[in-house]
Amino acid sequence: MREKFNKFMYGRYGNDELNQFLFKLVIGSLIISLFTKGVRYISDIFYYISICLAFSVYFRMFSKNLSKRYKERDSFLQYSSKFKTKQSQKKLYAFFKCPSCKQKVRVPKGKGKISIHCPKCNVDFIKKS
Template identity: 45%
Template sequence: MNKLREKLAKFMYGRYGSDKLNMFLLVILLVCAGINLFLRNGYFSMLLSSWELLLIILIYYRMFSRNIQKRYAENQKYLNLENKVKRFFGKRKYIQEQRKDFHIYTCPQCKQKIRIPKGKGKISVRCPKCGAEFVKNS
């Protein structure tokens, strides 16, 4: 067992290995395989099978690549995109949580979002960014 482990470690020396992008591609592969199991349409099943094969080839290509800088750059692009998506949905979740206790209005001049506590009646709101004043119900 140790001899096999040594041979694998020697083979992988200088190669890129696995990263978050490979894990994401693996999840996509498993989803395609799961859909393919329950789908009985021949053409669509064949299309999914070809996608699965391409994903397997891409995953192994990235894992065994010796061009570490290029694979690292690809992974960084993926991580930046993943962070943008997480921030987008995180903002939406935060706004929904704030809507329980606050009204959220947009400044008519600078489009800055301003939150006003609920239940204060008709109030004059001053934008902290541009200083514009407007009247809203709270």
């Protein structure tokens, strides 16, 4: 039986990080659908979203267009790494907007009141980090 499955999957894409993320969304939308049974339309919307996501997971898994699936995976990993980097930076740095040009400026957390120099418009302003 396992040999038949391996033959079937030969040349197909299989599972990856994007599929795992989409499957977590399927589970999450099904749970939301179950807890919103009283509100009919919201429950139906999340149920159909979960069906569409499950279809896309299986479509990607059994696809033979490997180059397209690799591109999708790479763009997902690129986006998720940016998100993870931002989350890790929020632990170490405070972010402020310059009052004159609205440029975001990053400063270390826990330094008390500091004078911040905007690199874009050369304005100094004082904030508590």
